[in-house]
Amino acid sequence: xxxxxxxxxxxxxxxxxxxxxxxxxxxxxxxxxxxxxxxxxxxxxxxxxxxxxxxxxxxxxxxxxxxxxxxxxxxxxxxxxxxxxxxxxxxxxxxxxxxxxxxxxxxxxxxxxxxxxxxxxxxxxxxxxxxxxxxxxxxxxxxxxxxxxxxxxxxxxxxxxxxxxxxxxxxxxxxxxxxxxxxxxxxxxxxxxxxxxxxxxxxxxxxxxxxxxxxxxxxxxxxxxxxxxxxxxxxxxxxxxxxxxxxxxxxxxxxxxxxxxxxxxxxxxxxxxxxxxxxxxxxxxxxxxxxxxxxxxxxxxxxxxxxxxxxxxxxxxxxxxxxxxxxxxxxxxxxxxx
Ligand code: SF4
Numbered sequence: 001x002x003x004x005x006x007x008x009x010x011x012x013x014x015x016x017x018x019x020x021x022x023x024x025x026x027x028x029x030x031x032x033x034x035x036x037x038x039x040x041x042x043x044x045x046x047x048x049x050x051x052x053x054x055x056x057x058x059x060x061x062x063x064x065x066x067x068x069x070x071x072x073x074x075x076x077x078x079x080x081x082x083x084x085x086x087x088x089x090x091x092x093x094x095x096x097x098x099x100x101x102x103x104x105x106x107x108x109x110x111x112x113x114x115x116x117x118x119x120x121x122x123x124x125x126x127x128x129x130x131x132x133x134x135x136x137x138x139x140x141x142x143x144x145x146x147x148x149x150x151x152x153x154x155x156x157x158x159x160x161x162x163x164x165x166x167x168x169x170x171x172x173x174x175x176x177x178x179x180x181x182x183x184x185x186x187x188x189x190x191x192x193x194x195x196x197x198x199x200x201x202x203x204x205x206x207x208x209x210x211x212x213x214x215x216x217x218x219x220x221x222x223x224x225x226x227x228x229x230x231x232x233x234x235x236x237x238x239x240x241x242x243x244x245x246x247x248x249x250x251x252x253x254x255x256x257x258x259x260x261x262x263x264x265x266x267x268x269x270x271x272x273x274x275x276x277x278x279x280x281x282x283x284x285x286x287x288x289x290x291x292x293x294x295x296x297x298x299x300x301x302x303x304x305x306x307x308x309x310x311x312x313x314x315x316x317x318x319x320x321x322x323x324x325x326x327x328x329x330x331x332x333x334x335x336x337x338x
Contacts (some may be wrong), residue, residue, distance in 0.1 A: 002228040027285075029313035031306065032240055034232040034292035035096035035322035040225030042124030043068045045297050046075070046101035052100055052331065056338035057118070062091040064108065065153055066102040067122060068296035069251040071273065077226050088112060096120065100154040103127040105160020111138055111189045125329050126223040129156055129160045130190050130337050133217055137188035138162050142215060143181055145170055148192030152252055155192055176206040188215035194253040194295070195221040196260065197230050219285050224327060225295045226253045230260045232322045233292055240290035245271050246301050247294030254294025266290060275308035 046067050053061045059081025066074050066084060074084055081099075088111050091097045096118040099108060103123040112119040123131075134144050144167045150154040159167045168179055181187050189207055191200055200222060207214055237243065243261040247254025256272060261269035269290075272278055283289065289309065293302050309315055330336065 001083070013190045017024075025316040026312065029286065029309065029315050030288045030316055031309065032207065032236040032288060032290045033302075033317055033318045033319040034229070034236055034290060035320050036228050036232055036325050037291075038279075038293040038295070038297050038299050038302060039225070040047075040295040041226070041325075041327040041329050042101050042126060042223070045331060046122040047073060048192070048331060049120055049335060050077050050337040051084050052338040053079070053096055053120055056275055057096045060095060062095055062097040063100065064088060064104065065102065066089070066250075067100050068256075069097065069248045069294075070296040071296070072298060072301060073296065083165045084275075088115075088117075091117060093117070098122050100153065101127070103131065103157030104153075105157055107160060119337065120332055124223075126193055130158055130193060130217075130221050132156060133188075134158060134161055134167065135222070137190075137215060139167055140188075141202070142186050142188040143168065143183065145179065145181075145187060145189040145207065145214075146191070147171075147189060147200060147207075148195065149252060152192065154194070156250070158190065158192070170203065170207075173202050173206045175215050176203060181211070183214045184211050187211055190250050191221040192218060193221055193253070194256065195222055196256045197222055197227055198260075198263070199310060224325070228323050228325060229253065229257060229292065229295060232265045232320065233257050233260045233290070235302055235322065236290045236320055237261045237266040237282070240288050241286035242267065243269040243290035243292065244278065244305060245269060245292055245294065246274070246275065246297045246305055247271055248273055248296065251294045251296050257292055257294060260291075261290065272305065275304045278305065278308060280312065 048064060060083045063082050063084050065086060085091060088108060099121045101122050101124045109119060135142055146158055146169050147168050148169060150169060150171060150282050170176060170179055243266045245254055245257045258269045258271050292304060
C-alpha cells in the first residue's frame with residue numbers, strides 16, 4: 001500500500017471490527033453496502049500515473065486539474081510532491097505535467113508541445129473513446145451533439161477535440177426540442193461518461209424521435225463504472241431509509257448516485273466527503289442505511305464513514321452481492337516500468 005492511502009479495501013474492515021464497549025445500549029442500524037462502489041479502473045490508473053511520474057521524475061510533478069475529483073486523493077498526492085494547477089500557464093518550464101482523468105481539449109497538449117513540456121495524459125481510456133467517436137463523426141461530415149453537463153471538465157475536453165462550433169451541447173430533454181442543427185439528417189451524438197443512465201436514455205429517445213437518422217455510439221458512452229454503481233444503488237435503495245454517498249461535490253458520477261437513490265425509492269440521500277460531513281440529525285431514526293461511493297472515492301473513506309456510524313449505532317452490515325468488475329487499463333508505456 002502506498003502512502004497516498006487511496007486503494008479500495010484500505011484500512012481496517014469496519015464490518016469485522018469489534019463493537020464499541022456498551023454497544024448493546026446503542027440503537028440498532030442495518031447498513032446495506034452497495035456493491036460495486038468506489039474506485040473505477042480509470043481513477044486507479046490516473047492516480048497510479050501521478051505516483052509513477054513522481055517516482056520517475058522526482059518532485060514536483062504538476063497536475064493540471066484535480067487528477068480525480070476527490071480532495072482526499074489530491075491531498076495524498078500533494079503530500080508526495082504533486083502540485084495541482086488549473087492552467088498550463090502555471091506549470092513552469094522543465095517540470096513534468098500530468099493531465100487529469102477527465103480529458104483535456106486538444107489545445108492543451110498542443111500548448112505543452114509548443115513549450116516542450118514533458119507531459120503525461122491520464123485521460124481515462126473510456127473518455128478517449130468518446131473523443132475518437134466524436135472525431136470520427138466529424139470526419140464523416142456530421143454535426144456532433146454532446147449530451148452532458150456544461151462546464152464539467154470532461155465536457156470541456158470533449159468539445160475541445162473539434163473546432164469551435166462543431167459540437168452542440170445538450171443537457172436535458174427540453175434542450176432537444178430547441179436545438180438548432182444545420183442538417184437534421186446528418187448529425188450524431190455522443191455523451192459524457194458519468195451521466196444518469198435513465199436521464200440519458202430519455203434524452204437519447206427524444207433525440208431519436210426528433211432526428212430519426214441521428215447516428216450514435218455502437219455501445220453507449222456512459223462507462224461501465226457509472227452504470228454499475230447506479231445499478232448497485234438501485235438494488236438497495238428501496239430497502240434503505242437513508243443513503244450516504246461518499247464522494248465529492250464536483251464528482252459527476254457521485255452526484256448522480258444521490259439522485260438515483262432518491263428516485264429509486266430511498267426517502268433521502270446525501271453526499272458526504274467523509275465522516276465529519278455526516279449530519280446525524282438528518283439520519284434521524286433510520287433503521288436501514290445505504291452506503292455507496294462514487295468512482296473517485298477511496299474505500300478508506302467508506303470505512304471511515306462506517307466507523308463513525310458504529311460509534312453511534314449497534315451496526316450490522318450487509319454487503320450486497322453485485323457485478324464483479326475486472327476492468328484494468330494499461331499505464332502509458334513511459335511509466336509502465338517506472
Ligand atoms: S468513471 Fe468511467 S470514464 Fe470516469 S474514470 Fe472511471 S471508468 Fe473512466
